Amino acid sequence: MLKSQTKTIFDVETIRKDFPILQRKVHGQPLVYLDNAATSQKPMQVIDAIDFYYKNYNANVHRSIHQLGEEATAKFEEAHEKIADFINADSHQNIILTKNTTESLNLAAYSLTAGLKNGDEIVISQMEHHSNFVPWQQLAKLRGLNLKFIKIDEEGKLDEESIKENITKRTKIVSLTHVSNVLGTINPVEEITKIAHENNAVMVVDGAQATPHMPVDVKKLDADFYAFSGHKMLGPTGIGVLYGRKELLQKMQPFLYGGEMIKEVRFDGTQFNELPWKFEAGTPNIIEGIGLGTAIDYLNKIGMKQIHERDKELVAYAIERLKEIEGIAIYGPKERGAVVSFNVHGVHAHDVSQILDSEGVAIRAGHHCCMPLMGVLGVTATARASFYLYNTEQEIDTFINAVHKVKKVFGV
Numbered sequence: 001m002l003k004s005q006t007k008t009i010f011d012v013e014t015i016r017k018d019f020p021i022l023q024r025k026v027h028g029q030p031l032v033y034l035d036n037a038a039t040s041q042k043p044m045q046v047i048d049a050i051d052f053y054y055k056n057y058n059a060n061v062h063r064s065i066h067q068l069g070e071e072a073t074a075k076f077e078e079a080h081e082k083i084a085d086f087i088n089a090d091s092h093q094n095i096i097l098t099k100n101t102t103e104s105l106n107l108a109a110y111s112l113t114a115g116l117k118n119g120d121e122i123v124i125s126q127m128e129h130h131s132n133f134v135p136w137q138q139l140a141k142l143r144g145l146n147l148k149f150i151k152i153d154e155e156g157k158l159d160e161e162s163i164k165e166n167i168t169k170r171t172k173i174v175s176l177t178h179v180s181n182v183l184g185t186i187n188p189v190e191e192i193t194k195i196a197h198e199n200n201a202v203m204v205v206d207g208a209q210a211t212p213h214m215p216v217d218v219k220k221l222d223a224d225f226y227a228f229s230g231h232k233m234l235g236p237t238g239i240g241v242l243y244g245r246k247e248l249l250q251k252m253q254p255f256l257y258g259g260e261m262i263k264e265v266r267f268d269g270t271q272f273n274e275l276p277w278k279f280e281a282g283t284p285n286i287i288e289g290i291g292l293g294t295a296i297d298y299l300n301k302i303g304m305k306q307i308h309e310r311d312k313e314l315v316a317y318a319i320e321r322l323k324e325i326e327g328i329a330i331y332g333p334k335e336r337g338a339v340v341s342f343n344v345h346g347v348h349a350h351d352v353s354q355i356l357d358s359e360g361v362a363i364r365a366g367h368h369c370c371m372p373l374m375g376v377l378g379v380t381a382t383a384r385a386s387f388y389l390y391n392t393e394q395e396i397d398t399f400i401n402a403v404h405k406v407k408k409v410f411g412v
């Protein structure tokens with residue numbers, strides 16, 4: 001018996017009507033979009049906000065004393081406020097808008113490592129996305145720092161012993177993902193932040209896969225920095241966020257220099273602007289910031305708790321159905337975020353993805369920007385289905401039927 005799709009916390013069919021792309025066909029089949037961990041689709045409300053801005057009040061921000069400039073500035077600043085409220089930050093001063101999570105983490109990495117000395121330690125984990133891996137690796141090389149890795153256990157969770165072994169008095173920075181984009185593991189950020197702080201280390205969190213899917217409260221987590229991307233949470237591309245603790249942001253050197261981020265420039269020196277503008281050099285991604293504000297309004301209307309509950313239903317159903325198929329390896333723990341990585345025995349993940357695509361089912365296959373993790377898992381690639389609030393159980397059934405087709409085509 002297939003599970004009925006309407007048994008849910010909110011009305012998925014109504015939500016789906018807000019997403020025009022879900023009406024399209026791919027290779028003659030209705031689109032089943034299960035690549036939400038890469039990027040989410042956008043509702044009409046966000047598309048309309050972008051359209052309205054360009055038609056009605058397009059102007060640069062923080063400079064032009066005319067009506068359009070003032071309207072654009074007010075909306076852009078309001079977006080900072082909405083983002084601050086969304087993650088329970090104190091104010092817009094904690095919210096730096098960047099291009100994406102990658103830029104947010106680079107900002108944190110460059111500025112936080114600037115004062116470190118040879119031999120100081122940075123701790124990340126084996127499950128990090130390259131965005132939370134390569135910046136620390138490269139800066140560690142540049143500045144003579146030691147980079148250490150928390151191991152994962154058999155289940156795909158951070159190993160508790162390895163956490164204790166790696167975070168010590170020598171640790172200056174701990175940077176971990178909140179939710180793994182491959183394993184779906186939800187890491188105990190609050191507890192690890194406590195350990196980091198007991199050792200006087202700064203805690204950075206990569207929230208790219210958490211913020212779109214669950215309530216995030218930076219005060220409760222107590223993390224010092226928290227990075228995420230707008231495009232994975234119904235917002236436009238080109239906008240990311242770095243939340244930072246005010247005392248630390250005030251002390252930190254800017255990452256990018258130029259216009260916007262200054263208060264006064266003289267031939268012999270520069271005084272930087274107040275927060276958050278000190279870290280937002282040049283013309284920012286104005287409409288993308290406003291669009292993210294609109295996406296947040298949309299998510300708030302549904303409720304992040306409800307979205308998280310719904311994600312759990314979808315991913316549990318997908319795993320239950322995948323387990324019915326012989327020869328499928330599934331990676332990651334039982335309790336997880338809205339992703340399931342898997343392999344079909346004897347078939348490369350790219351081939352799985354291609355056959356699924358021919359059935360209209362969009363998933364991702366490859367290393368998911370986690371090459372070191374692939375090594376730990378003993379694979380070169382996985383297929384990955386990832387879900388969001390507009391997905392349905394019927395779509396998962398279509399996905400499962402397509403996996404059966406993969407097995408049939410390859411005779412496995």
Ligand code: 7TS
Pocket residue numbers: 037038039100101102103129131132177179180181206208209229364368369
């Ligand atoms: N951190 C995590 C945990 C991610 O999943 C991603 C993107 C990033 C950082 C980088 O985000 P960006 O917006 O700066 O690119 N993850 C994926 C993915 O899993 N498939 O495509 C992008």
